[in-house]
Amino acid sequence: MQTPIRVLVAKPGLDGHDRGAKIIARALRDAGMEVIYTGLRQTPEMIVNAALQEDVQVIGLSILSGAHNAIVPRVLALLREHDMSDVKVILGGIVPDEDAEALKKQGVAAVFQPGASLDAIVQFIRTAVTV
Amino acid sequence: MKTAERQFTSISGVPIEPLYGPEALSGVDAAAPGDFPYTRGIHRDMYRGKLWTMRQFSGFATPEETNRRYHYLLAQGQTGLSVAFDLPTLMGYDADQAMAAGEVGKCGAPISSLEDMEILFRGIPLGDVTVSMTINSPASVLWAMYLAVAEQQGVDWARLSGTLQNDILKEYIAQKEYIFPPRPSMRLVTDTIEFAAQRVPRFNPISISGYHIREAGSTAVQELAFTLRDGMEYADWAMERGMAIDEFAPRLSFFFNAHSDFFEEIAKYRAARKIWATVMRDRYGAKSERSLKLRFHAQTAGCSLTWQQPYNNVVRTTLQAMAAVLGGAQSLHTNSLDEAYALPSEHAVTIALRTQQVLAYESGVAATPDPLGGSYFLEKLTLETERAANGYIRQIDEMGGMIAAIEAGFPQTEIADASYRYQREVEAQERTVVGVNRFQSEDQPIELLQIDEGSARHQERKLAALRARRDNQRVITALDALKRAAEGTENTMPYLVDAVRAYATLGEICDSLRGVFGTYQETTRL
Numbered sequence: 001m002q003t004p005i006r007v008l009v010a011k012p013g014l015d016g017h018d019r020g021a022k023i024i025a026r027a028l029r030d031a032g033m034e035v036i037y038t039g040l041r042q043t044p045e046m047i048v049n050a051a052l053q054e055d056v057q058v059i060g061l062s063i064l065s066g067a068h069n070a071i072v073p074r075v076l077a078l079l080r081e082h083d084m085s086d087v088k089v090i091l092g093g094i095v096p097d098e099d100a101e102a103l104k105k106q107g108v109a110a111v112f113q114p115g116a117s118l119d120a121i122v123q124f125i126r127t128a129v130t131v
Numbered sequence: 132m133k134t135a136e137r138q139f140t141s142i143s144g145v146p147i148e149p150l151y152g153p154e155a156l157s158g159v160d161a162a163a164p165g166d167f168p169y170t171r172g173i174h175r176d177m178y179r180g181k182l183w184t185m186r187q188f189s190g191f192a193t194p195e196e197t198n199r200r201y202h203y204l205l206a207q208g209q210t211g212l213s214v215a216f217d218l219p220t221l222m223g224y225d226a227d228q229a230m231a232a233g234e235v236g237k238c239g240a241p242i243s244s245l246e247d248m249e250i251l252f253r254g255i256p257l258g259d260v261t262v263s264m265t266i267n268s269p270a271s272v273l274w275a276m277y278l279a280v281a282e283q284q285g286v287d288w289a290r291l292s293g294t295l296q297n298d299i300l301k302e303y304i305a306q307k308e309y310i311f312p313p314r315p316s317m318r319l320v321t322d323t324i325e326f327a328a329q330r331v332p333r334f335n336p337i338s339i340s341g342y343h344i345r346e347a348g349s350t351a352v353q354e355l356a357f358t359l360r361d362g363m364e365y366a367d368w369a370m371e372r373g374m375a376i377d378e379f380a381p382r383l384s385f386f387f388n389a390h391s392d393f394f395e396e397i398a399k400y401r402a403a404r405k406i407w408a409t410v411m412r413d414r415y416g417a418k419s420e421r422s423l424k425l426r427f428h429a430q431t432a433g434c435s436l437t438w439q440q441p442y443n444n445v446v447r448t449t450l451q452a453m454a455a456v457l458g459g460a461q462s463l464h465t466n467s468l469d470e471a472y473a474l475p476s477e478h479a480v481t482i483a484l485r486t487q488q489v490l491a492y493e494s495g496v497a498a499t500p501d502p503l504g505g506s507y508f509l510e511k512l513t514l515e516t517e518r519a520a521n522g523y524i525r526q527i528d529e530m531g532g533m534i535a536a537i538e539a540g541f542p543q544t545e546i547a548d549a550s551y552r553y554q555r556e557v558e559a560q561e562r563t564v565v566g567v568n569r570f571q572s573e574d575q576p577i578e579l580l581q582i583d584e585g586s587a588r589h590q591e592r593k594l595a596a597l598r599a600r601r602d603n604q605r606v607i608t609a610l611d612a613l614k615r616a617a618e619g620t621e622n623t624m625p626y627l628v629d630a631v632r633a634y635a636t637l638g639e640i641c642d643s644l645r646g647v648f649g650t651y652q653e654t655t656r657l
Contacts (some may be wrong), residue, residue: 008334013218013233013234014218014219014221014222014224014230014231014308015218015234015238015304015449016232016306016307016308016309017306017307017346017347017412018307018347019346019347019348019434019550022547022550022551022657023348023550023551023554025553025657026547026551026657028556029657035657037657039652039653039655040653040655056509061627065218066234066236066237066238066473066582067232067233067234067237069233070232070233070234071233094471094472096472096473096474096579103261112469113438114437114438115437115439115564117558117568118554118555118558119558121302
């Protein structure tokens with residue numbers, strides 16, 4: 001059996017709406033992945049540190065507050081600083097199309113907007129990590 | 132799927148029978164609207180006497196822009212105001228604090244000082260318009276600012292009417308915008324309930340909220356049960372403070388979700404009134420009729436809005452709003468079609484307000500109280516909802532009350548389980564979400580409200596000017612007095628009012644209280 005994929009699900013910023021993050025964390029766990037959920041109000045520094053400590057292959061960020069343009073680039077920069085650019089960053093939440101495109105250009109592997117299926121997210125991670 | 136194989140359940144998973152008949156009415160409470168236990172409504176004449184208050188939740192970018200939106204909404208026939216604060220404000224941070232970066236004005240209006248509150252209500256007579264404020268952890272600070280603005284306008288606090296959300300328990304349970312640990316938070320809430328009873332008697336110091344519990348994924352019964360049990364927790368604390376139930380219970384108000392399952396929602400509101408009236412009379416010995424009557428605001432379900440085919444959201448909102456009206460709501464917010472994307476544009480919020488006006492003036496649903504009373508199906512659902520909610524309430528009583536239940540993670544886990552179950556059903560196409568997992572089509576782009584970082588810079592400049600201009604010695608003195616009051620057992624409200632009058636900022640005040648009370652971190656359970 002393969003070693004399970006390790007995923008950090010993180011909720012950055014001030015927003016406390018964690019329904020989506022918790023559903024995703026459970027779905028990934030049910031799909032056989034090892035999931036670490038950071039809990040609320042994590043700074044980019046805390047998230048990257050947790051990713052380093054937990055040796056994850058994927059970081060899933062859940063942002064619903066509109067603060068993604070302030071938070072995500074900082075996470076990407078910290079990953080580069082720590083030589084962790086191989087960690088895939090995926091983003092879920094209320095992210096307008098144009099912001100999603102811009103963030104993907106900066107290095108986000110995928111952006112999942114409202115209505116995205118759990119299955120699509122699971123499949124994306126499996127593909128992205130095996131490649 | 133063949134009919135025989137299909138499961139008919141409500142959106143909360145309650146099984147629905149193939150047919151309801153006269154036997155469903157046994158045990159039904161047929162007391163007239165306005166009579167105990169108020170299942171059919173709290174007034175004999177309901178909307179014939181007074182329509183519900185049309186109160187659109189609103190706030191974005193800056194206090195200046197939000198003030199302009201308020202004037203617009205009032206000009207369009209809205210009958211009350213409802214303030215949305217941004218995340219830094221909800222978390223007790225000033226717009227120029229590091230934790231506020233990227234969040235200023237994004238989800239509501241940034242209010243860091245009395246100056247911002249003055250701008251927010253410029254040209255709005257607080258003696259005439261009722262204002263609801265969605266603020267929880269730092270609620271008493273923002274209320275103090277509101278009272279100070281009223282004072283500047285020459286409005287006697289005794290005439291001031293409105294609502295403070297101030298429901299911290301549902302923050303630990305669902306929305307998670309908490310600052311301090313539960314017990315000091317409950318003390319601050321009790322301070323406001325006491326202060327309202329003594330000094331601002333027409334103001335609702337709390338709006339006990341199921342809305343966010345439901346948005347976090349709960350069932351209708353969980354929303355109802357956890358909310359009412361929260362209400363009892365506040366009543367217990369106020370009585371422990373030495374207040375008599377009838378001194379404060381008439382000013383406890385409620386806030387429920389108006390979700391998509393039409394009959395289940397109406398049953399929920401009817402059961403809510405019945406349970407609360409019974410609890411107030413039998414558990415608390417309330418004598419005043421006003422203590423027994425559950426008054427509530429409703430908001431249509433934000434979580435039901437879809438990003439796909441956003442115009443369908445107008446239809447969803449209409450049905451949900453109609454359920455709230457048929458359920459006897461005292462005030463109502465209707466969501467805008469674009470709210471799966473952003474805060475609403477002026478165009479979208481106008482349609483949402485017009486939806487309420489169409490319901491009120493064209494549909495006929497406001498012509499007689501509880502028009503669905505006596506429906507076999509609805510009456511049965513009302514009884515079942517009541518029974519299931521009472522089961523949860525007993526369970527929480529046995530755990531030692533809501534704070535003990537929260538500390539044990541009980542409501543949080545119940546909600547997370549329900550939310551995951553629902554999502555799995557959508558995923559498996561056992562539940563249809565039109566435009567999302569069935570009937571998909573190409574989306575038409577819609578025009579959205581944009582909030583840029585200019586709002587944050589504007590707020591930062593104002594704060595810097597304020598800090599340079601104000602009497603900083605007076606601020607320090609007021610904050611010291613507040614800290615001493617917080618360390619002791621005095622009511623903190625008078626000290627908060629003094630601090631905001633000196634233009635101490637929200638962040639400064641909350642930092643002072645953080646120093647006394649500490650902060651809260653939840654133990655997350657998946």
